Each structure stands twice: as structure tokens, then as C-alpha cells.
Amino acid sequence: MDGQGESTPDERVEVFIGTLLRAGVTLAAAVVFLGGVAYLASHGTQIPDYRIFRGEPSDLRNIAGIVTDAARLSRRGLIQFGLLLLIATPIVRVGFTVLAFILQKDKTYVLITLIVLGILLYSLVGAGW
Template sequence: MSAADQRRREERFEQFLGALLRVGVILAASVVLLGGVLYLARHGGEPPEGKVFRGEPADLRDPAAIVQAAAGLDGRDVIQLGLLLLIATPVARVGCSVVGFLRERDPTYVVLTLIVLSVLLYTLIFR
């Protein structure tokens, strides 16, 4: 493969990463907006909650529980699903980068991106 081919391939891959980020953000923002409408429709007239820190309940903290809870279409649960999608967007980008560097046969960067990916996955499932 010539250097020019290699560069074109890298460029195509970079464009793909850009598109992935764009799609992730638009999807997440749409879900958050939908959740916001549901939330305000049901709770909009209530007095604002206290601003003292209590920590969110368990079903708004754990990725698996958030996905499950959102199926109930309660506004707060749907918003949290959108936020989870948002947090997952850069993680997906790093995951795709691992594949990209594998295809470029670049072992150093495969290892570097795998390290970053492990840290990100660890924090998402961390208790």
C-alpha cells in the first residue's frame, strides 16, 4: 500500500469517527428532549425540588438499571437514558479507534486505545 493510499484510508476513518460523534450527540439530545417534555408535562407544576445533595436513587445510577427504567417512559428515567447515550458516545468513538488502528496494523496505538477503552468501561460499570 502506498503512502498516499494509507493517508486516504486514515482520512476516511477520521471522517467516520466524526460522523459517529455527530450521530451520538444528536440521538442523545433527542432522547433528553423527549424525556424533558414528558418530565415537564407531569411534574412541571410542582414546586422545585430541594437543592440539597441527596444523590440519585439506584435506578438512575447504574447503566443497566437506567435502560430498564426508561421503558416505563417516566420523564426523569428517559432523560437519564439520553445522558447515558451521551456518555457512551466518546466510549464508542474510542472502541472504533481500536478497530481502526488494528486495520492500520499499528500495534502501539492499538495498545494505547485499549488502555483508554478499559479505563472508560471500568468507570461505567464501577460501583
């Protein structure tokens, strides 16, 4: 029982995940780009100020707020939605890895991967501080 030949859960699952990730990144980049063009078109002549940290308004800090902003085509909301998609890509990957280990009936790794997934979801959703 040394896992020889099984260092990757399942070659096909992995290739699928890789392709999915690239599609996710492309989609996210397209959303960021579109939002960016709209943002530059309307805010391009303003003076940027990132010298002093103020923090983002609360609607750009959580998933519900970002989705609402993007749905009403707010420019910064759209960009933030694209960034959210990007942040989600590795999380989706870990989710699929849980499935791959379930298919292999590898309980230890199902547990390990679930803990990692839990931490990721906590940091994105649960850590409202």
C-alpha cells in the same frame, strides 16, 4: 519510521466516526428533549430542590436500571437514558479508534487505546461505589 503522513489513522475512518458522533449526539439530545417535555408536563408545578445533595435513586445510577426505567417510559428514566447515550459517544469513538489502529497494525497504539477504553468502561460499568 517517523509516522509522517499517518498522523491520523485513516482519514475515512475519522470522517465516519465524526459523522457517527454527531448522529449520536442528535439522537441523545432528541431522547433528552422528549423525556424533558414529558417530565415538565407532569412535574412542572412542583418545587425543585437541588440545594441539598441526596444523590439519585439507585435505578438511575447504573446502565441496567436506566435502560429498564426508559423502557417503561419513566420520564426521568428517559432523560437519563439520553444522557447515557451522550456519555457513550466518546467511548464509541475510542472503540473505533482501536479498530483503526488494528487496521494499521500499530501494536503500540492498539495497546494504548485499549487501556484508555478499559478505563472508560471501568468508570461507567465497573466502578460500583
